[in-house]
Amino acid sequence: MEQRFALNVSTNPLWKLPITDPRCNNASCFDFVYGYLDDQLRYSNYNFPLYAQWTVIFYTTTVTLFFLLHLYRSFNDQSHRTRLRERVIACWRMVNYRRASGWIGSKIDVSYGQLILLSIATIFVAILPFFQGYFLRDLFRYGSPPLSVRCAMLISALLPMCLALAGKVNIISLLTGISYAKLNIWHRFVAYIIFALAVVHTIPHCIAPVKEGGWAELAILYRKGERELSGTVLLTSFALMVVASMPWVRNRFYEFFKIGHIVLAILFVVFLFWHIKGEQITPDYLYGSIAIMIANFVARTIYRNRVPLSLKEFVHGFPTELEVLPGNVTRVVIHCPQRLQWQPGQHCFITIPGITMMQAHPFTIASISWKHSRHGRNDVVLLIRALKGFTKNLAEHATNHKMSNQSVDRFTAIAEAQKLRISTRAWLDGPYGDVHPTIDRQYHGVICVAGGSGITASLPWLSYLACRMRTSSHSPLESCKTRSINLIWCIRSLHWIHWAEREICDALHDVMIANQQLDGLDNGKTEERMPERSSSSKGKIKVIIFVTSRNVDETQMSVAGLDLLLAAGVDADDTHVQVEVIGGRPSYSALLPDMIDKKRNIVLACGPQGQKIDLANSVAQLQRMVLRNETKEIALHTETFGW
């Protein structure tokens, strides 16, 4: 450096130019060298990589904590908790499960627990680039504004995380056991943070040149195609992605959003290469991001094709039946090979080539795999509510096809609902989503709460648990802790019961059989074989259906309830197998306490946002029962049709 200075002094006419001269902008000018070094002393470029490293440490620590929690839950018997632990968990759930109600609740679909985590992450990211001040360098020619570079470092470090959270099959789900659908809120959160940081990154980059050389200086940078130009393109592409993913746009133009999101995400990465050309540090994070994108794609492709298919199944899909049900619902039954297995609570994406080849839509699987199914069939059953796009076309396809084939009008088609079936084929991608493999081995009481078509999330649990009760009642090798199943289902019209009557009847029947087997045991028939079983462990199932329409009278509702019992072959006086059909809406805080088992309970819910808020707040309040020693645990798991 000294040699270069000496050379400059002797041969360089620019050496003595004052810093106010625009030509004094590199090492040929003494004032620039002095000013630059002074500026570096105040805030060195070597500090910048630390911001990216701290960000990575922050999120890897968070993921590691959730990973350890997942490991602990998977390998520890949760049923032997101390009283103190039960109480501490109940106190945490009292806060964690609670949700904001009213207008805010309808707009923000997060629990207080999620809100706490989101707030910690926001505070961390908001403090990191700002707390040490020194936002602009003394002069723009000394280098990019420190605030901009710090934000750029944070963006680079967050990008791999944002992409990892976006995949349907991704490393975070693998480590934490949290499904991609639940992680989606974090994908969006990280993306919004990146966008906010990108805006903050841009502002000093515009202020600094204008401060130094006026608007002309900024214009020169754009004309020369400096980073300001690529940065503007980059910011615009990200802004478009953010706008397209806003609920208002996304809900109205989902297909446009989906294709646009993929195209813009790829363009963003390409523009990023252009933007960071010549950078030393950030390319590492960009390469990491690309590696994650490729890994997501490869993992999804492998997962999607893991079940070997025949050529016909691969090209045309699985044989599928469509059935028209009341309330604009189509029951789709896909006959799958036994190799394809799924768990209650999971969903799959279906494409029906007869309707469209280009769209795949997610639906919760209402049935259970052949291993547990009462009939031994491996049918994926979906209940699909017609909205405006694919679902409407599907409903029309089912009714119109029948009308053209059998010349019945639409009214008759719906009235004749369950007698109508048409055959088609469907491609299936999945299953995806949360897995709770140990509910029957962990929880004594299970309460399923559903609103409208949210019943699809409750039905597989109802079928599975009733089936486990039945099989465990005559097999000493099988154990099922669940002794009480409750279903609370809110529907608008009495006819909607048809959507779920088969699964509900099967479950009622299974529990009745389970109890009969235990009665046989009580009579001493099987006492020697299963000495540990007795009638005290008889199973209970209660289905309460709330009909909100005012056009239904008491008699119709009682008849509907009796019909279900009759179809299930259950005696109406059976106190262990009950069905009630009631008018109005449920009050969860009044209903739930009577359904809670003395040991461990879980509430599984799927329905509209308002129902989810009411229920979550009631379950948060019910944690007092744990504190009062009236029960050991009340857990809650909620789903929504969307992310």
Ligand SMILES: Cc1cc2nc3c(=O)[nH]c(=O)nc-3n(C[C@H](O)[C@H](O)[C@H](O)COP(=O)(O)OP(=O)(O)OC[C@H]3O[C@@H](n4cnc5c(N)ncnc54)[C@H](O)[C@@H]3O)c2cc1C
């Ligand atoms: C995990 C999950 C499980 C679901 N389970 C069921 C179920 O069991 N029964 C049921 O009736 N519905 C279910 N849904 C909702 C169902 O996927 C949408 O109603 C359906 O995709 C709407 O298609 P459409 O073209 O008719 O939508 P439109 O009428 O165009 O839009 C209606 C709504 O559906 C959303 N939507 C549209 N396409 C998709 C898509 N490909 N993926 C996600 N959302 C989309 C839109 O954002 C909009 O909010 C589920 C959704 C999810 C995310």
